[in-house]
Amino acid sequence: MFGVIISGRPVLTEPQAISPTQFAFNLPAAPAFNHIVVFLLPGTQLPPDTAASVYVQIPPAPDFRFLGAVANEKQSAIFKVDGLEQVAQAAAAQGGAAQVPAVTLGISIEPLAQVGAAMQAKQAEKEAATFQNRGNGGNGSMELVKAGAAATAATNPEAVKLLAQRIIGNAFNFLASFSGNAGPGGVEVVPLKAFQDWWQKFGKKIEMDPSFLVREEQN
Template sequence: MFGLIISGRPVDATPQAITEAQYAFRIPPAPAFSHIVVFMLPGTQLPPGTAATVFVQIPPSQEFKLLGGIGPGKESAIFKVNGLKSGGPSNDVMIDDASNGAVPGDIVVGVSIEPEQQVAAQLATLQSGGMANNSQQMSSALVRTDSASGGRASTKVLAQRIIGNAFNFLASFGSDTVPLKAFQDWWTKFEKKVELDPSFLDRAD
């Protein structure tokens, strides 16, 4: 159902099936690489109302870090894996099964089929966490001191406002099932809004 591409290497379209909804690719770390492409094989479809999250485990860590997702409307994605740190969201089944069979030193990429809304929620958390961790690079205004109150927007408040912005956008579709591409559209618009008005997250509206 899924394939993986690394520049300069053959396409890998035979992941290990951990469960009916979870798959794992084992990647030798050499030759060095920094990006991977995960995609759905032509002619395959996910079960209705589902999408897929993509995780990575980089030795010596035993934890899987969420990279992103693919699904209807976004059947492939490029992920940066160079320099990832441990401690991100994990998937217990993949940790117990996939890593046990891996050659020591192999990087493991896991793909998990989950309900679309659950995937969207995980991606929102991932994106909001990335926004908080890189707020100064994106815009110092996201965490700047408010001149009127002398206060400072906390990471928790910023995350709540980002997720709230995503929820309002996705809720506008008027359906319980929202395509994964809709989340990607929201993130693109959100980044543009931050670029045009870096201070909008400092406001409660």
């Protein structure tokens, strides 16, 4: 059903079938690679209202990381894979290529709604990381928020929605006192510095007490 292409290696078209909807490719981590192509083999048609989610598990981490998906409407995709250089270097230091562990590429046929939620969560996490690096110098103050959102996104999109609503509410309550009127029409505006101040204070609160958003909602 699926094929995999890594630059400089033979095309792989015979995954291990874990279940009727789950498949796995075992890929040597060396030589290291940064991108991987996953595609549907000619004649393959996924069931209606489904897509094929693509995951990667890089030793020594036990968990699978969501990369993206392919579907009947988009039968191939290129995914960026980070972290393999460190794996190859560590294995080489311990005894050469024979010690290099295999990377597992997992493909799972899942409902479109579930795949869509995972895609949105991945994009939101990427945008949050970009904003964080620009807004506070990349000091990691929002790691707990991002980790919590990523962990629940694929299985419980409602929890992610609720978390987003609480963050927005916290921002609104803080920024409301800084609003003022500007321009001929008296448009209500908030200074950019006020938003930057909220972002820094919010990050510090998360570091000190990740559960404060829950208590605010209960109060």
